[in-house]
Amino acid sequence: MQYVPFGKSGFQISRLGFGCMRLPTAEQDGKQAIDVPRAVALIRAGIDGGISYVDTAYPYHGGQSEPVVGEALKNGYRERVKLATKLPCWAVKTRADMDRLLDEQLSKLQVPYVDFYLLHALNRDRWEQMKSMGALEFLDSAVKDGRIRYPSFSFHDGFDAFAEIITAYDWRMAQIQYNYLDIANQAGDRGIALAKERGVPLVVMEPLRGGALARPSADIQAIMDAYPEKRSPADWAFRFVGNEPQVATILSGMSDEAQLADNLRIFDGVKPGCLSDSDKALIAELREGYRRRMPIGCTGCEYCLPCPKGVAIPANFRAYNEFNMFDNLSNFPSRYQEFVNAQNDAGRCVRCGACERQCPQHLPIRDWLETVHKAGTAGK
Numbered sequence: 001m002q003y004v005p006f007g008k009s010g011f012q013i014s015r016l017g018f019g020c021m022r023l024p025t026a027e028q029d030g031k032q033a034i035d036v037p038r039a040v041a042l043i044r045a046g047i048d049g050g051i052s053y054v055d056t057a058y059p060y061h062g063g064q065s066e067p068v069v070g071e072a073l074k075n076g077y078r079e080r081v082k083l084a085t086k087l088p089c090w091a092v093k094t095r096a097d098m099d100r101l102l103d104e105q106l107s108k109l110q111v112p113y114v115d116f117y118l119l120h121a122l123n124r125d126r127w128e129q130m131k132s133m134g135a136l137e138f139l140d141s142a143v144k145d146g147r148i149r150y151p152s153f154s155f156h157d158g159f160d161a162f163a164e165i166i167t168a169y170d171w172r173m174a175q176i177q178y179n180y181l182d183i184a185n186q187a188g189d190r191g192i193a194l195a196k197e198r199g200v201p202l203v204v205m206e207p208l209r210g211g212a213l214a215r216p217s218a219d220i221q222a223i224m225d226a227y228p229e230k231r232s233p234a235d236w237a238f239r240f241v242g243n244e245p246q247v248a249t250i251l252s253g254m255s256d257e258a259q260l261a262d263n264l265r266i267f268d269g270v271k272p273g274c275l276s277d278s279d280k281a282l283i284a285e286l287r288e289g290y291r292r293r294m295p296i297g298c299t300g301c302e303y304c305l306p307c308p309k310g311v312a313i314p315a316n317f318r319a320y321n322e323f324n325m326f327d328n329l330s331n332f333p334s335r336y337q338e339f340v341n342a343q344n345d346a347g348r349c350v351r352c353g354a355c356e357r358q359c360p361q362h363l364p365i366r367d368w369l370e371t372v373h374k375a376g377t378a379g380k
Helices: 036-048 065-072 095-109 124-132 135-144 159-166 188-198 218-225 233-242 257-266 277-292 313-325 329-341 354-358 365-376
Strands: 003-005 012-014 016-019 025-028 031-034 053-055 082-087 114-122 148-155 173-177 202-205 247-253
Touching: 012 016, 012 247, 016 036, 036 065, 036 257, 053 247, 065 095, 082 095, 095 114, 095 135, 114 124, 114 135, 114 173, 124 135, 124 159, 135 148, 148 159, 159 173, 159 188, 173 188, 218 233, 218 277, 233 247, 233 257, 233 277, 313 329, 313 365, 329 365, 354 365
Parallel strands: 016 053, 016 247, 053 082, 082 114, 114 148, 148 173, 173 202, 202 247
Antiparallel strands: 003 012, 025 031
């Protein structure tokens, strides 16, 4: 296991973090629930293997992740790790809710404090709401009374929102989505550079894009197979993220013993600067290979908006592209239903052409919207 200093906090942390959102499950009373003995053993095996960062959250596994993590950290395991959990911002209606929820989480975890407490899944709107309700004052008071050590946040939005949040407070850590496909999405490369400038260490989630980067299509796998250095798709994805010095810990949701063993093996070599120039060229080729699999050349500039009928044109295109990119188009209808429910689906297009007159890429937007709608309603 590789370890790095965690910013200016005075301790080192393992490059691999145990994410507790995908713990092993088993059927109980006709439903899937955490297999508690197996999950406890798996978390402890990870710590015995060198993992020193454990991440959970209020909603994981329907609220059951925190109690299971609490069980796993008994018998001396708590003292061997830094523990992170998150304030469910969507459940906060008043300032008092913040203290109530934190106290509930400490009780579920059976600990007097957590090391990292994150405002969970911030975007611009949620950030404004949390600020207005006194979230920053709450974090200060929770540090002062000893319930948390390091105020932090996790993030899902664009770079501008990230820049606003990270410069607004003395954050001790930020958790971002990052992988070799998302260098320009969400916080992206610019967010990493800004975090470095601010001295804020980063924890990365979704290094495998929800596991998709570990299951490449045949053409993507062929690019890896042709490269002299033989590594698994997951290994290349983890190494890309771990090559960045500003990234302290990389989270992986491990749901079985084989995944844990493979990750422990991989992370023996995942250290800052671990990629050669030729390795970086390979990953750039992989990125381009995935991009070639996206049929719609939409850049997401949003010049096509607003649509008179409310179609979220770039969002529809982005979802369709991603399902194509990972050979997963058969599952696209379930994602498309979300657009239908929000009344911003491609099927609302009346072919007025207003979007096409504004598109810098001169895309046949109306035809593509029809294609997206057919794919989203296939079998109905």
